[in-house]
Amino acid sequence: MSFGFRWNVYADQPHNVALKKERLRHHLKYAGSYIALLAPNFRRAVPILSLYRKYRKKMYQEPVRIESPFGISISPLPGKEEEVLELLKEAGVSRTLVRVPSWEREKLGHLEKFFELISEQNIELVIALLQQRDDVLNPSQWAQFVEDVFSRFRRFSSYFEVGHAWNRTKWGVWDYREYLKLARAAFAAAQKCKVKLVGPAVIDFEFHLYPPVMDAVRFDKVSSLLYVDRLGAPENRQFGWDTSKKVALLKAVVNAVSRQERELWITEVNWPLKGTGKYSPAAGKPMISEEEQ
Numbered sequence: 043m044s045f046g047f048r049w050n051v052y053a054d055q056p057h058n059v060a061l062k063k064e065r066l067r068h069h070l071k072y073a074g075s076y077i078a079l080l081a082p083n084f085r086r087a088v089p090i091l092s093l094y095r096k097y098r099k100k101m102y103q104e105p106v107r108i109e110s111p112f113g114i115s116i117s118p119l120p121g122k123e124e125e126v127l128e129l130l131k132e133a134g135v136s137r138t139l140v141r142v143p144s145w146e147r148e149k150l151g152h153l154e155k156f157f158e159l160i161s162e163q164n165i166e167l168v169i170a171l172l173q174q175r176d177d178v179l180n181p182s183q184w185a186q187f188v189e190d191v192f193s194r195f196r197r198f199s200s201y202f203e204v205g206h207a208w209n210r211t212k213w214g215v216w217d218y219r220e221y222l223k224l225a226r227a228a229f230a231a232a233q234k235c236k237v238k239l240v241g242p243a244v245i246d247f248e249f250h251l252y253p254p255v256m257d258a259v260r261f262d263k264v265s266s267l268l269y270v271d272r273l274g275a276p277e278n279r280q281f282g283w284d285t286s287k288k289v290a291l292l293k294a295v296v297n298a299v300s301r302q303e304r305e306l307w308i309t310e311v312n313w314p315l316k317g318t319g320k321y322s323p324a325a326g327k328p329m330i331s332e333e334e335q
Contacts, residue, residue, distance in 0.1 A: 047145075047174045047214060052320040054117050056174075056212040065211055075217035082253035086298045093294035101286060113137030113166075115310060120149075123156045130165060138165055139309055141206065142195075143172040144187045150194060157198040168240065169195055170203040170309070173224055175214035185227040192235035201238050203265055203309060204228040207245035218251055225259045238262035240307060245269060247280065247288060249295045256299045264296050267310040275334075 045059035045068075059065065114135050118126045130138060138160065142153060160167055171191060177184035192202060204225050208215040215221050225241060232239050242255045245267040256264070268288065276285040283291075289308075296304050314322045316329045 045175065045211070047176070049145075053323045055323055056214075058212050068211075068216070072217045075219055079218070079250055079254060082257060083250050086253055086295070089298040090291075090294045093298055094291050097290040097293055098287070101290065110136045113139060113168075115139040115141070115170075117141055118153075118156050120152055123159055126156075127159050127163065130160075131163065136164075136166055137168070139168040139170055139203070141170045141172050142191055143174075144177050144184060145174055147187060147190065150190065154194060157195060161198050167199040168201045168203060168309070169199050170206055170240075170243070171228070172206045173208065173214055177224060178214055178216075178220045181223055181227060184224055185231065188228045189231040189235065192231050192237045196235055196237045199237075201240050201263060202228070202232070203240040203243050204261075205241065205243050207243065207267055209244050209246070209248055209251060218254055222255065222258050225255070229259055240265045240309070243267060243309065245310075247283065249292055252292075252295050253299050256296070263307050264300075264304050265307045265309045266292055268292070268308045269311060 047059070048057040049055075050057050060068075112135060114130060114133055114137075116126055116130070116138055118140065140153070140157075142150075157167060169191065171188060173184065177187070188202075188204075195202075205213075205215070205221055207213050208221045208224075209218075215224070221242065225239075228239060239259075239261050240263045241259065241261040242252065243265050244251050244255075246269050252264075278284065293306055296306055312323065313335045314324045314329045315335060316331055318329075322329060
């Protein structure tokens with residue numbers, strides 16, 4: 043079965059590749075990879091739970107110094123560079139993340155000019171590399187793309203996030219082993235170009251993917267796209283887990299696998315805004331007002 047890749051230019055994300063029933067049938071072909079997740083997770087279960095209890099006990103017990111913890115992710119449009127930059131300055135953030143799609147290599151020149159504007163404002167830049175199905179099927183194509191991006195943009199950013207929300211099939215990856223092929227190619231190019239990698243960029247509450255991926259690839263910074271509860275506030279619970287519990291568990295998983303304290307970046311979080319129509323990444327109940335967001 044072949045699934046095409048179609049980009050939603052309004053919501054800035056891919057369309058779903060197929061209906062749920064079709065995706066489920068295809069997932070059954072990858073049952074072996076899901077079973078393979080059991081061993082690395084069970085092996086770490088005791089240290090993970092031990093660290094989780096430790097972190098939960100420490101929460102709210104001592105003051106935490108917070109310095110510019112938030113940034114804004116952007117997708118600049120041609121001709122809108124100055125406008126986007128002014129909005130970034132108005133927001134007062136010192137960090138931004140820009141996504142670079144593998145299928146838009148012809149726009150790297152445009153992005154280079156935009157990155158020059160960002161660097162002039164002393165805004166810290168992180169670059170996220172977006173993948174599609176063709177990159178999994180043609181690894182040499184992906185390897186060339188990441189090396190082009192690293193060599194061209196390393197003067198603007200030291201950190202590059204490898205892949206994006208790859209545990210969602212619409213982003214072109216069907217199991218963690220396919221993501222590892224992309225990550226290993228990026229690791230080889232990063233060593234050559236002397237840049238640092240951020241990953242594994244797993245979206246949502248799927249922390250079981252971290253042990254096998256982090257065993258295989260040593261990321262300089264560990265990242266998560268932690269969507270907590272788009273139907274309500276961060277303190278709301280999802281299957282008994284609120285934001286603080288999820289972050290404590292994620293930190294426990296990452297540090298147990300690494301056997302040391304690691305810096306953790308949450309590179310994306312979002313509650314879609316009301317009134318944005320076709321530009322919203324989600325419709326209906328998840329949409330809230332700007333004040334609530």
